[in-house]
Amino acid sequence: xxxNVRDTLxxxxxxxxxxxxxxxxxxxxxxxxxxxxxxxxxxxxxLAFGLEVRGPGFGVYVAGENGTGxxxxxxxxxxxxxxxxxxxxxxxxxxxxxxxxxxxxxxxxPGHATDIARAVDAFVRDxxxxxxxxxxxxDHDRRRRAAxxxxxxxxxxxxxxxxxxxxxxxxxxxxxxxRVTSTPLVGGEPITEDLFKTxxxxxxxxxxQRTERFDYPLGAAVRRLREVERDEEExxxxxxxxxxxxxAEALLVELRKRYPExxxxxxxxxxxxxxxxxxxxxxxxPGEDDGDDEGEGDxxxxxxxxxxxxxxxxxxxxxxxxxxxxLIDHGTAGGAPVVVERHPTxxxxxxxxxxxMTSSGLVADFLQVRAGALHRANxxxxxxxxxxLLQTESAWDVLKRALLGPEISLEAGxxxxxxxxxxxxxxxxxxxxxxxxxxxxxxxxxxxxxxxEFRELFKVKVEFAPDVPxxxxxxxxxxxxxxxxxxxxxxxxxDGGAIARTLExxxxxxxxxxxxxxxxxxxxxxxxxxxxxxxxxxxxxxxRADVDRALHARRDRSGLLERRIREQMSRGTILVETxxxxxxxxxxxxxxxxxxxxxxxPARITATAYxxxxxxxxxxxxxxxxxxxxxxxxxTLRGYLARTYGRAGPLCLAATLAFEQSYDAIExxxxxxxxxxxxxxxxxxVPLDQGVAVTGAVDQRGQVEPVGExxxxxxxxxxxxxxxxxxxxxxxxxxxANRAHLVLDEEVVEAVRAGRFHVWAASTVDEALALLCxxxxxxxTAGGDYPDGxxxxxxxxxxxxxxAQLTALRVGAP
Numbered sequence: 176x177x178x179n180v181r182d183t184l185x186x187x188x189x190x191x192x193x194x195x196x197x198x199x200x201x202x203x204x205x206x207x208x209x210x211x212x213x214x215x216x217x218x219x220x221x222l223a224f225g226l227e228v229r230g231p232g233f234g235v236y237v238a239g240e241n242g243t244g245x246x247x248x249x250x251x252x253x254x255x256x257x258x259x260x261x262x263x264x265x266x267x268x269x270x271x272x273x274x275x276x277x278x279x280x281x282x283x284x285p286g287h288a289t290d291i292a293r294a295v296d297a298f299v300r301d302x303x304x305x306x307x308x309x310x311x312x313x314d315h316d317r318r319r320r321a322a323x324x325x326x327x328x329x330x331x332x333x334x335x336x337x338x339x340x341x342x343x344x345x346x347x348x349x350x351x352x353x354r355v356t357s358t359p360l361v362g363g364e365p366i367t368e369d370l371f372k373t374x375x376x377x378x379x380x381x382x383x384q385r386t387e388r389f390d391y392p393l394g395a396a397v398r399r400l401r402e403v404e405r406d407e408e409e410x411x412x413x414x415x416x417x418x419x420x421x422x423a424e425a426l427l428v429e430l431r432k433r434y435p436e437x438x439x440x441x442x443x444x445x446x447x448x449x450x451x452x453x454x455x456x457x458x459x460x461p462g463e464d465d466g467d468d469e470g471e472g473d474x475x476x477x478x479x480x481x482x483x484x485x486x487x488x489x490x491x492x493x494x495x496x497x498x499x500x501x502l503i504d505h506g507t508a509g510g511a512p513v514v515v516e517r518h519p520t521x522x523x524x525x526x527x528x529x530x531x532m533t534s535s536g537l538v539a540d541f542l543q544v545r546a547g548a549l550h551r552a553n554x555x556x557x558x559x560x561x562x563x564l565l566q567t568e569s570a571w572d573v574l575k576r577a578l579l580g581p582e583i584s585l586e587a588g589x590x591x592x593x594x595x596x597x598x599x600x601x602x603x604x605x606x607x608x609x610x611x612x613x614x615x616x617x618x619x620x621x622x623x624x625x626x627x628e629f630r631e632l633f634k635v636k637v638e639f640a641p642d643v644p645x646x647x648x649x650x651x652x653x654x655x656x657x658x659x660x661x662x663x664x665x666x667x668x669x670d671g672g673a674i675a676r677t678l679e680x681x682x683x684x685x686x687x688x689x690x691x692x693x694x695x696x697x698x699x700x701x702x703x704x705x706x707x708x709x710x711x712x713x714x715x716x717x718x719r720a721d722v723d724r725a726l727h728a729r730r731d732r733s734g735l736l737e738r739r740i741r742e743q744m745s746r747g748t749i750l751v752e753t754x755x756x757x758x759x760x761x762x763x764x765x766x767x768x769x770x771x772x773x774x775x776x777p778a779r780i781t782a783t784a785y786x787x788x789x790x791x792x793x794x795x796x797x798x799x800x801x802x803x804x805x806x807x808x809x810x811t812l813r814g815y816l817a818r819t820y821g822r823a824g825p826l827c828l829a830a831t832l833a834f835e836q837s838y839d840a841i842e843x844x845x846x847x848x849x850x851x852x853x854x855x856x857x858x859x860x861v862p863l864d865q866g867v868a869v870t871g872a873v874d875q876r877g878q879v880e881p882v883g884e885x886x887x888x889x890x891x892x893x894x895x896x897x898x899x900x901x902x903x904x905x906x907x908x909x910x911x912a913n914r915a916h917l918v919l920d921e922e923v924v925e926a927v928r929a930g931r932f933h934v935w936a937a938s939t940v941d942e943a944l945a946l947l948c949x950x951x952x953x954x955x956t957a958g959g960d961y962p963d964g965x966x967x968x969x970x971x972x973x974x975x976x977x978x979a980q981l982t983a984l985r986v987g988a989p
Contacts, residue, residue, distance in 0.1 A: 180945045184908075184935035188928040192886075192918040193645075193682050196675040200654055202716060203669045208662050209655035210251065212244030213693050214643030219248060225635030226256055226556070226609060234578070234610045234632050236561070238619045239639030242696030245613055248639075253513045253556050253611070260511035262286065263554020266503045266604055268541045270496040272446050278500075278541030280602040281439050285505045291440065292499035294430065295447075299497045302426050302448065306419040306455050319414050326407035330400065337396040344389040355397055359386060415456035423448035447497050454493060495542065502526075502546045503553070511555035516548035519564050521573040524548050526585050528599050544601050549574075549583045552608045561614025561622075574610070578632050581606040642685035642692050649691050650678055653698070660699045666706035672719035677701060680726065683918040686886065701725055723921075733772040740776060745898050749836055751777050752865040753899045759783060759857030761947065762868040763834070763849035764888035764907070765841075775884065775891025777868055779835040780846065782853035786977035787829020789817070791854075794833035795841050802842030811844075812851050814875035815940070819967065820974050822959055827978035830854055844872040845882035848908075851940060852947055859969035863947045866905040867935075868892040871913075877940040881912035886919055893923045893932055901926065906933030908943050941967075 188194075200206055211219065218239075225235035239245045265288035268278040283291055309315055334350065341348045341357065347365060349356045358365045359382055361374075366382070374382070427441075427448055434440055505512065516523060526547035530537040548557055564570050577583055582603040612633060619636065622629040643649050654674050661668050669677070677698060684692035692698075702717070704725035709717040743749045751762065765778040793809045795801040801809075809832065817826055832850050834841055848871035856863045870888050872880040889907045896905045909917070914936050926932040937943040941952035944966050953965025961968035 180942065181933070181935065184937055184942060184946060186914065186917070186927075186934045186936055188924050190914060190917070191924050191927060191934060193679050193688050194921060194924055196679055198650060198654060198671050198674045198678070200674060201671050203654060203658040203661050203674065206651070206654045206658040208659035209652055210659065212248050212639065213652045213656060213691070213695065214649055215244065215248065215639055215693065218637050218639045219252070221635065221637040222248060222252055225637060226252060226611070228635070231581070232631050232634050234612065235635045235637060236619055236633045237611060237613045237637045237639065238616045240615065240641050240694060242694035243639040243641060244693065244695050245639045249558060249611055249613065250513075250515075253558070257511040257513045257555060258509075260555070262505050262509050263511060263607075265501070265505055266546075266550065266553070267292065268500040268502055268544050268601055269443050270541055271602075272450060275496075275540070276599055278544060278599065278601045279439075279443070280502075280604050281443065283437065283440070286507050288499075288501045288504040291434070292501050294433070295444065295497065295499050298426055298430060298444065299447065299451070299494060302423040302451055303494075305422040305426065306451060309418050309422040310415055310455060315418055319411060322414050323407055323410055326403055326410065330403050330407075333396055333399050333403065337392065340389065340392040340396075344385050344392075346385070346389050346393075348393075355393075355400070357389065357393055412456040416452045419452035419455045420448060423451060451497070495540070498542060500542045500544055502544065503550050512552055513556045513558070514548050514552035515558045517560070517563065518567075519548065519559050519570045519574075520567050521569050522547065524570060525573050525577060525583055526550055528585060528601075539599050541599070541601065544585065544599070547583070549577055549606060549608060550604065553583070553604065554607055556609045556611060558611045558613065561612045561618045564612070565618070575628055575632065577606055578608075578610065579628065640693060642687065642690040645678075645682060645689050645691045653678055653681060653691060656695055656698065657702055660702045661706075664699070664703055664706075666702055667709050667715065667717050669702060669705070669717040669722075670719075673705060673717040673722050676719045676722040677705075679918070680722070683886065686883075686916050686918065688915050688918055701729075704729065733770070734774070736767075736769055736772060737774045737776075741894065741898055744776075744895060751779055751895060751899075753777070753896045753905060754902055755865045756862035757865055758860055758862045759853055760865070761849045761853045761856070761863050762865065762892070763846040764868050764870045764892055765834075765837075765846070766884045766887055766891075773884075773887060775888040777892055777895050778837065778846070780832065780849050780853050781835055782830060782832050782850070782857040784828060784830045784854065784857040784973075786827055786980045788981075789813070789821075789826040790829045791816070792829075792831045794831055795837065800837070800840050802840060804843050805841050805846075808844035808847035808872065809850070811873065811875055812847060812854065815851065815873065815877060816854075818875055819877070820971055824978065827974055827981050828858065830857065843882075844880075845870055845884075847872050848879055848910075848937075848940065848943060852944060855944060855966060855970055856948070858973050859966050860973065861948045861950065861966055861969060864904070864949065866896070866902060867908060867947050868906075869908045869943060869947070871908065871910040871937065871943070873940055879910045879912075879937050879939060879943065881910045881916070885909050885913045885916050889917065889934055890920055890923055893926065896932065901931045903931050904933075906935060908935045908937050908946060911936040911938040 218237075222235065222237065225233065237245050237249055262285035265283040265285055267281050267283060267288050269281060271277050271279045337348055337355075345360045347358045347360055349358070360366065361370060361378075361382075371379075427444060430444055431441055524547050526549070527545050528539050529543040529545060530539045531543070559574075564574065580603070583606050584603040585599070585601045610633075616638070622633075657669055657674060657677060660666060678691065680701060681691040681698060682688055684694055684697060701722065705717045705721040708724045708728070709721040712721070714721070740749065744751050752760075753762070759782045761780050762777040763780045764775050766773060766775045791809060791813045793801060793806070796806050796809060816828065820826060820828075832854065834846075849869040851873055852863060852869060855861075868888075870882055870885065872882055874880060889909065892905075892907050896902075917934070919934075923932065927934060935946060937946070941954075944952040948966050951962065951965045953961040953967035955961050955967070961971050
């Protein structure tokens with residue numbers, strides 16, 4: 176019976192993977208290189224649609240695993256598409272004369288921003304020279320004096336009136352630049368301090384009365400003189416401003432002819448000319464705000480200023496406001512920009528303002544505005560990695576806000592914990608960009624479910640498949656890809672055997688005998704490593720042996736932990752039995768994922784059964800060392816037990832299941848078949864073959880369901896058995912539905928071919944039970960009874976005894 180089951184369920188070496196593959200090429204030199212991903216036609220069509228379609232919200236999300244050629248395909252297609260697109264406009268920021276904290280954004284023809292900035296600098300320089308020459312010319316000075324003659328006449332009249340009043344009151348008036356001074360006269364001579372001391376009280380009183388009477392006309396004259404000075408200065412300023420504006424206008428005429436299609440630029444140049452003219456003619460009036468208070472009250476003459484100094488034009492800091500901040504200049508390259516931002520911080524995306532520290536705090540002007548990736552990609556394409564975007568605080572929100580605008584807005588905020596003394600609010604720039612996000616399927620699903628705005632902004636999804644069917648065409652494309660690797664990386668050519676071995680490894684990466692992985696990055700790395708070993712062996716081509724050596728060397732480099740654990744198994748520190756028989760114990764298989772190392776190890780699973788009321792406890796679950804999928808699998812086992820043994824009456828069973836020497840969390844249902852076999856063995860008191868490991872999930876009806884990583888699990892148990900010594904009776908039971916997923920190492924296949932190791936495929940629990948117990952599982956009769964001596968028959972009998980024990984306990988209870 177046992178041999179019949181084992182023979183029936185055994186898989187042949189040919190069923191364990193695609194070995195002995197041949198290709199119709201002697202070398203990669205015979206295959207033209209491939210410049211596009213393998214078997215991704217649907218993805219490429221979707222990508223082409225997403226990049227070319229226009230409209231709000233048609234961003235592109237490219238989903239797929241790393242190494243499937245996502246990025247390569249995106250960049251290749253973008254490069255071709257961008258070259259045929261028109262170059263977008265350049266953008267500059269200029270000073271806002273009405274609101275300096277709100278710089279103005281100007282759009283310019285593509286590739287002209289820098290030239291226009293130079294033209295503006297030249298205009299400012301030439302205009303400054305022309306204005307200064309005009310204002311310093313004798314002709315301008317003569318015409319200005321003529322225009323100011325009326326003011327001179329009025330001033331002379333004021334002086335004459337003041338002189339007459341001074342003579343009447345016995346005072347002398349002296350006029351000096353910026354001052355009017357009055358001195359009392361005694362006997363026709365200016366009073367001195369010594370003379371004042373010798374004066375009688377009556378004379379002093381008379382002097383005080385004269386001074387008081389004269390103070391009013393003196394103050395009135397000073398005020399009139401100030402009014403005359405102000406009027407004269409305003410006239411001079413207006414005259415100089417008009418002359419300066421006329422000097423600059425001659426230069427503006429040339430710029431208007433040069434840039435007739437840029438009215439906003441010409442308007443700004445006119446504002447520059449107006450500002451320059453005003454600054455060349457601008458006065459400084461010290462004490463202007465409190466000048467009306469002079470001459471009031473106490474009659475003091477001193478300190479009455481009536482003249483002013485003038486500026487000689489804008490200084491260096493003033494001239495900076497006339498410059499142009501070139502934010503984006505697309506140069507002469509042509510085509511739409513393609514920008515790849517690998518560090519998408521908010522500043523790198525939307526730009527920044529470089530504040531500078533002064534004694535007044537942090538300040539900035541329009542010249543400190545810096546472009547971000549959105550500015551550089553505006554009018555073209557922006558490529559971002561979704562993981563980088565989501566890992567950077569606020570970056571996703573900044574991108575969404577810009578796309579929803581659609582505009583690029585820079586808002587000033589806190590910087591380094593300090594508030595800027597001047598907060599800039601540059602004018603937003605209209606945004607027209609196609610954003611391409613590259614990420615995994617899991618990230619896409621998370622964004623789609625959690626962020627409704629993501630669905631509005633990224634309406635095109637492109638899916639790169641992790642693998643493709645292994646057809647002759649797929650094999651040819653894979654060989655062509657390897658040919659491209661040889662060309663691009665400068666590798667030794669791969670011969671036919673090396674190509675075939677690489678295809679076998681691609682099937683292993685796919686986890687399917689009938690499919691090839693599209694993780695092209697790993698295949699390229701394998702070709703690189705194999706070329707290295709071929710070079711070490713002084714071969715002109717890479718052979719199958721070189722590829723095998725590269726794979727073994729790769730495993731050795733990252734296999735330290737695996738080797739340490741297997742050493743502990745060999746020394747008995749970790750208890751694993753690969754021979755003999757035990758009741759209630761079976762070898763399950765667990766996969767460990769440690770960075771770049773993934774390997775499988777046997778996991779000892781034990782079960783204990785005793786009288787109870789249908790309870791089944793997972794020890795790992797009870798201490799919260801199991802995940803929800805494993806907990807679900809345990810509940811499924813309860814359903815199987817109830818369906819199999821509980822139809823005639825209540826299930827009088829209590830049982831525990833445990834992963835022995837397991838100290839990490841357990842998740843998944845792939846051990847549920849092993850757990851069920853251990854449990855049935857404990858109930859029926861039938862031993863299980865410890866040389867056979869088991870993997871597979873089960874349902875309540877006893878069907879064995881497929882699981883993942885079957886290749887690694889078989890190879891992991893083979894390694895454990897090899898270390899302990901192969902007996903020829905050892906092997907692994909896998910779900911029959913996983914047969915196509917077995918892509919075993921050649922060493923394991925050869926052991927199976929020699930009869931030293933086995934792989935069995937089971938479709939039902941009963942098949943696996945019969946194989947491990949060495950006896951019939953048992954088929955129920957129409958009345959639901961199982962044959963005596965079968966595993967189910969023994970288990971049913973034991974459950975009846977458990978029920979009797981419980982009944983006896985109830986009867987005997989007080």
